[in-house]
Amino acid sequence: MIHSSFLLPLAVAAVAQATAPHSDFKLTLGSISSTPAARRARVRGSTASLASNTRRDASTSEPLFDYFNGTDLQWYGDITVGTPPQNFTVVFDTGSFSLEVPGTACGAACANQHQFNSSASSTFIDFQSTSTITFGTGVGVDPVIGDNWQLVVDEVADTFSVAGLSISLGEFYLITNQTPTFLPDPFDGILGLSPESGDLFSAGGYPGIFGMLFVPESEGGAGELTIGGVDTTKFNGSLLYSPQVDEGNWQLASEGIFVNGKTASILQNNLTLIFDSGTSNMLFEQSIAEAIYGMISPDIAPNTDEPGTYGIACDLVSTLPAVIDITFAGISGQDVFNLTIPSSELSSGPFATKPELCQTLINVSDGYNLVGLSLLKHYYSAWDIDNQRIGFAPNGF
Ligand SMILES: *[C@@H]1O[C@H](CO)[C@@H](O)[C@H](O)[C@H]1NC(C)=O
Ligand SMILES: *[C@@H]1O[C@H](CO)[C@@H](O)[C@H](O)[C@H]1NC(C)=O
Ligand SMILES: *[C@@H]1O[C@H](CO)[C@@H](O)[C@H](O)[C@H]1NC(C)=O
Ligand SMILES: *[C@@H]1O[C@H](CO)[C@@H](O)[C@H](O)[C@H]1NC(C)=O
Ligand SMILES: *[C@@H]1O[C@H](CO)[C@@H](O)[C@H](O)[C@H]1NC(C)=O
Ligand SMILES: *[C@@H]1O[C@H](CO)[C@@H](O)[C@H](O)[C@H]1NC(C)=O
Numbered sequence: 001m002i003h004s005s006f007l008l009p010l011a012v013a014a015v016a017q018a019t020a021p022h023s024d025f026k027l028t029l030g031s032i033s034s035t036p037a038a039r040r041a042r043v044r045g046s047t048a049s050l051a052s053n054t055r056r057d058a059s060t061s062e063p064l065f066d067y068f069n070g071t072d073l074q075w076y077g078d079i080t081v082g083t084p085p086q087n088f089t090v091v092f093d094t095g096s097f098s099l100e101v102p103g104t105a106c107g108a109a110c111a112n113q114h115q116f117n118s119s120a121s122s123t124f125i126d127f128q129s130t131s132t133i134t135f136g137t138g139v140g141v142d143p144v145i146g147d148n149w150q151l152v153v154d155e156v157a158d159t160f161s162v163a164g165l166s167i168s169l170g171e172f173y174l175i176t177n178q179t180p181t182f183l184p185d186p187f188d189g190i191l192g193l194s195p196e197s198g199d200l201f202s203a204g205g206y207p208g209i210f211g212m213l214f215v216p217e218s219e220g221g222a223g224e225l226t227i228g229g230v231d232t233t234k235f236n237g238s239l240l241y242s243p244q245v246d247e248g249n250w251q252l253a254s255e256g257i258f259v260n261g262k263t264a265s266i267l268q269n270n271l272t273l274i275f276d277s278g279t280s281n282m283l284f285e286q287s288i289a290e291a292i293y294g295m296i297s298p299d300i301a302p303n304t305d306e307p308g309t310y311g312i313a314c315d316l317v318s319t320l321p322a323v324i325d326i327t328f329a330g331i332s333g334q335d336v337f338n339l340t341i342p343s344s345e346l347s348s349g350p351f352a353t354k355p356e357l358c359q360t361l362i363n364v365s366d367g368y369n370l371v372g373l374s375l376l377k378h379y380y381s382a383w384d385i386d387n388q389r390i391g392f393a394p395n396g397f
């Protein structure tokens with residue numbers, strides 16, 4: 001397809017076997033505290049000077065900008081890093097738990113990105129620990145070939161701020177080199193908001209919850225991230241919550257998938273689905289992807305040019321109903337509910353190498369199941385770290 005708009009970091013550190021079982025961006029490095037508990041402890045230690053018992057009453061919000069380039073599946077927003085603050089834009093990624101922004105050492109390789117000048121920050125600390133991150137998919141649908149989406153990073157700490165949330169000496173990663181595939185990005189880096197990021201919120205004095213709204217291009221493209229609460233002006237009715245089924249990742253239990261109101265036995269198994277705001281579309285195991293596609297159209301077939309992708313003749317797309325309902329467990333005492341992906345998400349646009357063929361919304365993954373912005377853009381979502389659950393309400397789009 002021509003232009004996509006997603007970032008799907010497949011965690012790999014310098015130590016190659018650190019690959020995560022799914023798309024999440026996870027650094028696992030021999031030389032630094034690598035377990036979530038150790039990481040939390042370090043964040044906690046470094047923010048101890050804050051009045052962390054002070055809970056704010058009000059939440060704080062900032063706009064999310066739509067990266068529309070043919071597809072409409074990626075949003076990003078502003079943060080600042082350092083003292084005095086330097087400005088950056090990042091993808092707020094529920095599939096990862098660290099911050100990465102380019103540093104001046106990246107030079108020409110990051111020419112389109114803002115680069116953090118650590119010499120200009122009075123609060124900067126350099127741990128001088130270098131590692132390499134290789135990504136499983138990139139921004140855009142250019143195929144992943146070997147290491148063609150890769151960052152070299154250095155572990156550091158400094159003050160950083162998101163909306164009204166300010167973290168004193170939080171740990172993050174400065175990008176010191178990147179493959180040319182990243183150059184066109186309109187955003188600078190990534191900020192992970194995994195279920196393990198609660199300490200960032202408490203260090204800043206906010207409850208552990210954030211709300212996300214992704215507004216499509218056709219509706220103006222102005223989304224919103226809310227820290228420490230949800231913005232009730234952005235949805236009608238109440239949020240329906242489903243409990244998280246994994247401590248480290250935003251994952252919910254699905255009890256079944258329906259395509260145009262029908263289902264199949266393979267789609268009625270319990271599935272664990274990762275919810276990832278850093279990924280554009282959907283990733284399913286092959287048997288599930290093909291069962292869903294089979295119920296939409298026999299003309300959807302793998303595109304062998306880009307393994308893992310499927311496509312259909314673009315002139316057939318508009319005639320095809322392709323409503324996907326996914327049923328989720330409610331929180332205790334509440335009923336199951338559906339989240340619905342409308343037919344308009346079926347095509348992600350034409351493939352660059354075969355412009356008459358349109359890429360369909362599900363890629364085949366290697367043993368995990370994940371939903372990204374094809375679903376999330378149709379809901380206001382509440383990511384409740386304190387209660388380990390995610391809530392949804394239709395956003396009207
Ligand atoms: C849009 O996508 C095209 C094709 O992938 C790419 O060459 C171009 O740089 C992108 N434009 C922007 C503004 O990202
Ligand atoms: C950083 O962003 C703020 C808020 O948008 C703006 O006022 C300021 O001028 C920006 N600073 C730089 C150096 O661009
Ligand atoms: C970084 O900041 C230092 C100190 O303010 C300054 O001397 C230097 O020129 C800056 N470097 C770049 C690349 O902007
Ligand atoms: C789908 O597969 C293509 C080809 O490997 C890849 O470039 C793209 O990033 C993948 N998309 C997702 C969401 O995994
Ligand atoms: C979910 O959608 C399917 C198919 O449209 C429907 O049969 C089922 O009743 C829905 N479930 C809920 C809980 O709404
Ligand atoms: C799926 O999980 C639900 C809730 O835990 C359970 O009631 C149901 O029997 C399970 N279904 C299958 C097919 O395993």
Ligand SMILES: *[C@@H]1O[C@H](CO)[C@@H](O)[C@H](O)[C@H]1NC(C)=O
Binds near residue numbers: 395
């Ligand atoms: C909420 O309902 C009102 C009245 O029907 C409607 O105008 C508005 O667009 C709805 N908002 C959302 C976010 O769905």
